[in-house]
Amino acid sequence: MKPTKTTRVASIDALRALTMMLMLFVNDIPSLKGVPHWLFHAAADEDMLGFSDTIFPAFLFCVGMSVPFAIDNRLKRGASQFSVLGHVLWRSLALIVMGLFILNSHTCSECMSYLSYSLLMVAAFFLIWTAYGNTALKDKPVVVNTLKVIGVAVLVGIVVWCDYSGKHFETGWWGILGLIGWSYLFTALIYLICQRKMKWVLVAAVIVMLLCVLNSSSLIPHDWFARNLILSFLPGGWAEHAFCMAGLAASMLLRYYKGREANGRLITVFLLIGVVMLVAGICAHQYWIISKIQDTPTWLFYCLAIFFPLTAAVYWLMDIKQHTSWTWLIAPAGTATLTCYMLPYVWYPVSDALGIHLLEGWWYGVVGILISLAYSLIVIQIVRWMQHIRLVVRL
Numbered sequence: 001m002k003p004t005k006t007t008r009v010a011s012i013d014a015l016r017a018l019t020m021m022l023m024l025f026v027n028d029i030p031s032l033k034g035v036p037h038w039l040f041h042a043a044a045d046e047d048m049l050g051f052s053d054t055i056f057p058a059f060l061f062c063v064g065m066s067v068p069f070a071i072d073n074r075l076k077r078g079a080s081q082f083s084v085l086g087h088v089l090w091r092s093l094a095l096i097v098m099g100l101f102i103l104n105s106h107t108c109s110e111c112m113s114y115l116s117y118s119l120l121m122v123a124a125f126f127l128i129w130t131a132y133g134n135t136a137l138k139d140k141p142v143v144v145n146t147l148k149v150i151g152v153a154v155l156v157g158i159v160v161w162c163d164y165s166g167k168h169f170e171t172g173w174w175g176i177l178g179l180i181g182w183s184y185l186f187t188a189l190i191y192l193i194c195q196r197k198m199k200w201v202l203v204a205a206v207i208v209m210l211l212c213v214l215n216s217s218s219l220i221p222h223d224w225f226a227r228n229l230i231l232s233f234l235p236g237g238w239a240e241h242a243f244c245m246a247g248l249a250a251s252m253l254l255r256y257y258k259g260r261e262a263n264g265r266l267i268t269v270f271l272l273i274g275v276v277m278l279v280a281g282i283c284a285h286q287y288w289i290i291s292k293i294q295d296t297p298t299w300l301f302y303c304l305a306i307f308f309p310l311t312a313a314v315y316w317l318m319d320i321k322q323h324t325s326w327t328w329l330i331a332p333a334g335t336a337t338l339t340c341y342m343l344p345y346v347w348y349p350v351s352d353a354l355g356i357h358l359l360e361g362w363w364y365g366v367v368g369i370l371i372s373l374a375y376s377l378i379v380i381q382i383v384r385w386m387q388h389i390r391l392v393v394r395l
Contacts, residue, residue: 009069009254009319010318010319010324010327011254011311011314011315011317011318011319012062012065012066012069012251013327013331013334013335014314014318014324014327014334015058015061015062015065015310015311015314015334016059016062016066016333016334016337017327017330017331017332017333017334017335017337018314018327018330018333018334019055019058019059019062020059020330020333020334020337020340020341020380021330021333021376021377021380022055022058022376023055023056023059023341024333024340024344024375024376024379024380025372025373025375025376026039026051026052026055027344028344028372028375028376029052029368029369029372031363032363032364032368032369032372033363033364033365033368034364034365034368035364035365035368035369037050038050038051039051039052039369040052041053041292041293042290042291042292042293043293044291044293044294045289045291046289046291047289047290047291048290049290049299049302049303050292053290053292053299053303054303054306056176056292057239057240057243057292057299057300057303057307058303058307059180060179060180060183060240060243060244060247061243061244061246061247061250061304061307061311062247063180063183063184063187063244063247064183064187064243064244064245064246064247064248064249064250064251065247065248065250065251065254065311066247066251067184067187067188067191067244067247067248067251068191068196068248068251068252068255069251071084071088071188071191071192071196072196074087081192084192085192088184088185088188088189088192089185090395091181091184091395092181092182092184092185092188093181094128094129094181094395095177095178095180095181095184095395096174096177096178096181096182097155098125098175098177098178098181099174099175099176099177099178099179099180099181100169100171100174100175100178101121101125101155101158102121102175102176102177102345103170103171103172103173103174103175103178104162104167104169104170105117105118105121105345107162107167107170108158108162108165108167108169110165110167111161111162111164111165111166111167112158112161112162112165113353114349114352115349115350115352115353117158117349118345118346118348118349119346119349119350120154120158121155121158121345122342122345122346123151123154124151124152124154124155124158125151125342125393126151126342126391126393127147127148127150127151127154128148128151128152128155129338129393129394129395130147130391130392130393130394131390131392131393131394132144132147134390134392135390135391171235174235174236177341178235179235179236179240182234182235182236182240182241183236183240183241183243183244184244186234186241186244186245187241187244187245187247187248190204190245190248191248198252198253198256201245201248201249201252202249202252202253204245205242205245205246205248205249208238208241208242208245209242209245209246209297209300211231211238211242212237212238212239212241212242212295212297212300213284213297214231215231215237215238215295216287216288216294216295216296216297217287237295238295239295239296239297239299239300240295242300243300243303243304246304246307246308247307250270250307250308250311253266253269253270254266254311254315257269258319263315263316263319263320266312266315267312267315267316270308270309270311270312270315271308271309271312273304273308274304274305274306274307274308274309274312275305277301277302277304277305277308278301278302278305280297280301281298281301281302281305284296284297284298284301285298290302329377329380330377330380331384332380332381332383332384332387333380333383335387336383336386336387336392336393336394338392338393338394338395339383339386339387339392339393340379340380340383342393343379343382343383344379347379358371
């Protein structure tokens with residue numbers, strides 16, 4: 001079969017880039033003082049949708065939007081269903097492994113320095129998952145495989161050393177990347193099971209949202225085996241899977257209406273879904289607080305009430321009006337997202353070890369916010385340079 005050119009949707013890359021930039025920002029602001037409370041994560045029992053509480057679900061939404069394009073592009077290039085399934089499993093495993101190592105970075109800091117752990121971890125990630133096909137090593141499989149084996153050996157060595165020192169690796173809450181890996185696996189498998197049919201994907205997305213509601217309710221007693229069998233068979237809450245499935249549904253709708261040149265109808269549908277999610281959130285708020293930590297349906301519905309209209313707005317701006325220049329500054333965060341996510345795990349331990357800190361007063365108020373935003377943009381520009389020298393992680 002003749003290879004087919006892959007397809008990218010500008011608005012999806014832009015949404016992913018914007019989300020990654022904001023993730024860098026919200027991960028940097030916890031040390032700030034004198035900034036609005038709504039910028040931070042809400043406490044576990046606090047009924048509030050903090051700005052930071054919307055970024056992780058937005059990333060899951062973007063992951064779901066990318067699934068049909070990624071899978072269908074591989075199939076168009078001649079890959080079999082079996083090889084696509086293997087690729088999905090490999091990507092999921094990679095994200096889960098990365099998430100677990102990042103999660104255990106502070107736990108294991110007692111058996112080796114945080115700096116040593118982080119540098120070894122990130123170096124191993126790059127050795128294993130660098131996109132060697134875009135480098136001068138693409139025709140040197142022996143060298144590439146040797147580097148990957150070294151990377152695996154480093155990760156195994158970290159686990160063995162920490163275990164020997166009495167600090168056992170834990171799955172805990174799996175870490176951000178781990179949760180993304182599990183939700184990606186669930187969503188990609190659902191897409192394949194639904195045979196890439198939009199109507200079945202939409203039905204599946206609604207069912208997953210209902211499972212999120214059911215999981216938070218008392219309709220099934222907690223001591224009944226069916227609750228664990230039906231509602232707890234995957235790590236992470238059902239809200240995380242629902243965000244990813246909502247992104248998948250949004251992507252299917254986008255392709256359907258775009259293929260029929262019905263952009264106006266697409267925007268109308270997304271806005272209507274946003275209204276429905278808002279109403280669902282208001283109704284759910286009568287029973288559950290807004291809580292990311294508790295995975296409440298209220299958190300799910302209010303976030304989706306933001307994401308669908310936002311997607312419509314970005315699609316109108318990027319794909320209809322072709323106003324793409326505004327994304328240039330953050331574009332690498334949409335195409336080398338994992339690389340952007342990893343760099344802070346080099347910067348923070350290095351800056352701590354060298355005693356690099358902001359000047360007195362620079363972490364307060366508007367100045368601190370602007371510095372955190374600047375930090376996010378600097379990370380993205382470093383990744384732009386890394387893309388230029390073909391040193392990026394790609395699964």
